[in-house]
Amino acid sequence: MAQLKILLAHPSLEWLETSAKVLSDSGYEVITADKGKVAQISISQEKFFTAIISEELQSHTGAQVLKFAKSNSTGLTVIFLAEEYEGDKWIKLGAKTVFPLAATIEEIMRTIEGGKNVNELLAGMKRREGVSDEVEVSGEDTEFTKIKIGEFYSSKAVLFDVFIQLNSGKYIKILHAGDTFDQQRIDKYKNDKKIEYLWFKKTDRAKYLKYQAHLTTKIISSEKVPIEMKARFLKNVTSKYVEEVMSEGLKPQIIEQGKQICEQVFQLVDKEKNLAKLLRGYQEFDPTSVDHSYLVTLFTTSIIKQFEWQSQATIETASMACMFHDIGKMKMPERLLEVRPGDMSAEDLELYQNHPVLGAEMVDGNNLINNSVKQIIIQHHEYFDGTGFPFKKKGAKILTLANIIALVDDFVHIMVERKMKPTDALKFILMDPLKVARYNTIIVENFIKIFVEPEKMKIIIPTQ
Ligand SMILES: [Fe+2]
Numbered sequence: 458m459a460q461l462k463i464l465l466a467h468p469s470l471e472w473l474e475t476s477a478k479v480l481s482d483s484g485y486e487v488i489t490a491d492k493g494k495v496a497q498i499s500i501s502q503e504k505f506f507t508a509i510i511s512e513e514l515q516s517h518t519g520a521q522v523l524k525f526a527k528s529n530s531t532g533l534t535v536i537f538l539a540e541e542y543e544g545d546k547w548i549k550l551g552a553k554t555v556f557p558l559a560a561t562i563e564e565i566m567r568t569i570e571g572g573k574n575v576n577e578l579l580a581g582m583k584r585r586e587g588v589s590d591e592v593e594v595s596g597e598d599t600e601f602t603k604i605k606i607g608e609f610y611s612s613k614a615v616l617f618d619v620f621i622q623l624n625s626g627k628y629i630k631i632l633h634a635g636d637t638f639d640q641q642r643i644d645k646y647k648n649d650k651k652i653e654y655l656w657f658k659k660t661d662r663a664k665y666l667k668y669q670a671h672l673t674t675k676i677i678s679s680e681k682v683p684i685e686m687k688a689r690f691l692k693n694v695t696s697k698y699v700e701e702v703m704s705e706g707l708k709p710q711i712i713e714q715g716k717q718i719c720e721q722v723f724q725l726v727d728k729e730k731n732l733a734k735l736l737r738g739y740q741e742f743d744p745t746s747v748d749h750s751y752l753v754t755l756f757t758t759s760i761i762k763q764f765e766w767q768s769q770a771t772i773e774t775a776s777m778a779c780m781f782h783d784i785g786k787m788k789m790p791e792r793l794l795e796v797r798p799g800d801m802s803a804e805d806l807e808l809y810q811n812h813p814v815l816g817a818e819m820v821d822g823n824n825l826i827n828n829s830v831k832q833i834i835i836q837h838h839e840y841f842d843g844t845g846f847p848f849k850k851k852g853a854k855i856l857t858l859a860n861i862i863a864l865v866d867d868f869v870h871i872m873v874e875r876k877m878k879p880t881d882a883l884k885f886i887l888m889d890p891l892k893v894a895r896y897n898t899i900i901v902e903n904f905i906k907i908f909v910e911p912e913k914m915k916i917i918i919p920t921q
């Protein structure tokens with residue numbers, strides 16, 4: 458994962474040194490400045506995701522640097538250290554959060570991280586040997602999120618409370634945060650009581666994601682784990698991730714987590730010998746929209762792999778665009794989410810067709826998401842023949858990566874809504890000339906190739 462850069466601007470060299478050490482130990486790249494002027498030069502030259510600026514800076518005061526950052530680096534998060542809070546004066550000037558001058562870097566970091574990392578979570582948790590007793594609790598169903606019981610992985614200890622649902626509003630807490638993870642107990646629920654899902658609180662989703670990210674890294678690179686299991690694992694992580702984005706928005710750590718998931722999806726696509734078999738056999742038709750981003754990312758990156766011009770940067774851009782392509786739907790009236798575009802009134806259709814623009818606006822100015830991602834989001838429903846939306850762009854006016862996503866997006870909808878095998882969904886598109894005309898031919902050709910093992914391809918393609 459590329460390191461996130463943080464700017465520390467503070468008059469005390471001693472403070473800079475100790476704080477920089479703490480941050481770089483946590484994986485950040487740190488640039489320091491002891492003068493306001495130096496801080497401004499750094500801000501104009503480098504891309505930071507957070508700047509921590511002290512009011513006490515000399516030669517350009519902290520307030521001047523804050524104003525400079527606000528007008529020269531949109532999207533930069535500034536944490537301001539001020540003598541006195543003075544209402545929301547600093548917030549108005551562009552600071553995201555204000556801390557007193559005496560705040561420790563650890564306190565500030567908690568704001569940056571939006572929580573703690575897995576190691577801290579594990580270290581700070583009271584471990585209990587064994588497991589606690591079951592407790593029945595009532596709670597709103599909307600407070601909980603579920604995961605298939607067979608797909609629940611954990612090690613040593615669980616980081617959050619785990620429940621099973623008795624019926625709507627009634628849950629049993631079966632594992633408490635800090636309990637030793639008990640596979641036998643999980644198996645008992647699964648096999649004897651035929652429990653299908655485990656539940657946890659939505660407020661624990663960030664913990665779940667951090668924990669899963671940590672496990673995924675191990676699982677994806679292991680040769681012992683079958684590809685189907687890796688794919689399922691990534692699907693679960695991605696789905697919960699998309700839920701988190703939907704409820705928390707594009708916070709820096711959330712975006713970084715997205716990049717990490719994208720990298721892991723690509724690692725799966727890139728390294729696995731049995732990829733074509735996995736893609737052909739893909740058979741999970743969960744219609745929930747949260748799985749949609751995962752499927753679009755998986756198939757898009759598989760297609761891109763077929764192109765000769767693909768590079769690490771292209772793949773990163775494309776997979777981020779896949780992950781966030783429909784983020785604009787968050788800003789649409791909620792009732793539209795349940796309706797298929799084909800069944801919408803003319804007015805609603807117009808609102809729906811604006812979601813690529815809304816999405817692009819949401820990532821605009823976010824310095825962790827590059828401009829190409831934004832362009833792809835805006836174009837992800839444009840068609841090669843000019844029949845797409847929102848701008849009815851045509852042919853070469855459409856970015857190739859956007860046209861790939863348009864194809865995969867249509868393909869995924871057909872596959873999931875009609876419960877078709879991937880290869881049948883592809884045939885469904887190929888058999889309809891009106892559909893085929895929507896995509897650049899070369900993209901369609903490369904899409905077909907992803908379902909064929911590379912060694913068989915040599916026999917299919919005749920040599921001259
Ligand atoms: Fe879309």
Ligand SMILES: [Fe+2]
Nearest residue numbers: 749782783866
């Ligand atoms: Fe979509």
